[in-house]
Amino acid sequence: MKHPFARSTSSPPYQTGQTRQTTTGLPPLWFWLSICAALFAAAGSITGLVMPERIYGKESATLFDAVIAQDLVNLFVVVPLTVVLGVLAFRGSLRSWLCLLGFLVFTAYNYAIYAFSIHFGPLFLVWVAVLGLAVFAFAGALSAVNTTDVKALFTGTAGRLPAWFLLFTAVLFAVLWFSEIVPDLLTGRPSASAVSWNIPTNPVHVLDLAIFLPGVFASGLALLRDHWLGYATAAGALIFLGLTALPIFLTPFVAQAHDRATGWTILAPMGVIIVAVSVILWLWLRPKRVWAPSTAAESS
Numbered sequence: 001m002k003h004p005f006a007r008s009t010s011s012p013p014y015q016t017g018q019t020r021q022t023t024t025g026l027p028p029l030w031f032w033l034s035i036c037a038a039l040f041a042a043a044g045s046i047t048g049l050v051m052p053e054r055i056y057g058k059e060s061a062t063l064f065d066a067v068i069a070q071d072l073v074n075l076f077v078v079v080p081l082t083v084v085l086g087v088l089a090f091r092g093s094l095r096s097w098l099c100l101l102g103f104l105v106f107t108a109y110n111y112a113i114y115a116f117s118i119h120f121g122p123l124f125l126v127w128v129a130v131l132g133l134a135v136f137a138f139a140g141a142l143s144a145v146n147t148t149d150v151k152a153l154f155t156g157t158a159g160r161l162p163a164w165f166l167l168f169t170a171v172l173f174a175v176l177w178f179s180e181i182v183p184d185l186l187t188g189r190p191s192a193s194a195v196s197w198n199i200p201t202n203p204v205h206v207l208d209l210a211i212f213l214p215g216v217f218a219s220g221l222a223l224l225r226d227h228w229l230g231y232a233t234a235a236g237a238l239i240f241l242g243l244t245a246l247p248i249f250l251t252p253f254v255a256q257a258h259d260r261a262t263g264w265t266i267l268a269p270m271g272v273i274i275v276a277v278s279v280i281l282w283l284w285l286r287p288k289r290v291w292a293p294s295t296a297a298e299s300s
Contacts, residue, residue: 024149026089026097030140034100037107037133038082044114044126045071045079058119060198061260067118069250070110078103078110078243089141094153095285097145098232102239104138109212109240113203147228154231159223162234162284165276166220169241170213177205216241235285242277245270 025031048055048071056064082103088096111131115124184191194202219237223230249270252262 024146025092026086026100026141027144028090030137030144031086031090033133033137033140034082034086034104037104037130037137038079038086040126040130040133041074041107041111042079044123044130045075047123047126049075055121055123056118058121060196061255061258063117063197063199065251065255065258065260066197066247067114069247069254072250072254073243073247074110077246078107082107094149095235097141098150098235099239099285101138101142101233101236102243104134104141105212105215105236105240106243108134108138109207109244112207117197117199117203142232145232147232150228150232157284159226159230159234159284162238162280163220163223163230165280166216166223166234166237166241169273170217170220173208174213177209181205212240235281238277238281238284242274242281245273245277249274 026034048067052064052068056067059067082100085096085100085103089100108131111127111134114127115131118127180192191202191205193205194200215233216237219230219233221230223234248266252264252266255262
């Protein structure tokens with residue numbers, strides 16, 4: 001049986017500058033849920049940046065700097081791109097639709113940490129609202145993806161580079177988290193990173209190991225096996241990884257602005273991840289040449 005992504009060897013010559021885009025846009029319900037999640041997130045981030053002591057004053061210095069960095073990324077990167085991608089997806093851009101999934105996943109991930117780790121306060125209901133909106137928007141947007149359009153978009157596209165990157169990165173982060181968790185468990189001491197945030201346990205470890213790293217690994221594995229789900233989720237998984245690295249990269253600058261000790265060594269590995277994700281994502285989603293019959297003029 002011929003593979004659904006295989007290109008026929010008997011196809012006529014290709015023409016450049018043409019790409020197949022989905023003819024149906026993101027359904028209105030999932031579009032509006034995405035927009036509402038972005039708007040609520042913007043309101044929360046603006047409030048947090050304008051009144052940081054009022055919102056985050058009960059947190060440890062380490063967590064305080066981390067959430068300020070996260071608010072900056074939310075306000076200036078995640079929110080505007082979520083709106084832009086949502087509008088483009090609504091108007092029929094499949095590439096934007098697939099990228100939007102990554103921003104929705106990251107928003108859900110981020111606001112789960114806000115809702116469960118930041119002290120109860122004025123923005124609690126906002127964070128819960130963003131979490132719920134992002135989760136349902138992601139689930140709905142993914143379920144509405146047309147597999148035929150996805151197959152057409154990635155016809156003739158080699159997915160091994162993004163697939164292996166997703167697999168490697170998921171395993172790498174899992175190993176890093178276990179290298180902290182296992183020694184803490186064996187010695188009977190509290191989680192070192194949780195202590196620095198002054199919380200019972202590290203939500204990043206919980207969410208990554210239980211949900212998100214398995215999801216990234218599954219996306220890479222599906223892509224490696226040429227399953228449509230891998231093609232539908234690879235862009236989102238790459239974006240999720242890049243976005244998780246961005247606030248970590250920014251945190252030392254926030255700490256320096258507050259005259260606190262900075263961990264500059266984190267810049268190199270996070271910078272590598274951000275650049276690698278950007279390059280691989282561009283290679284993965286750039287317009288491809290498609291096969292089309294030659295015109296009579298061309299054949300003459």
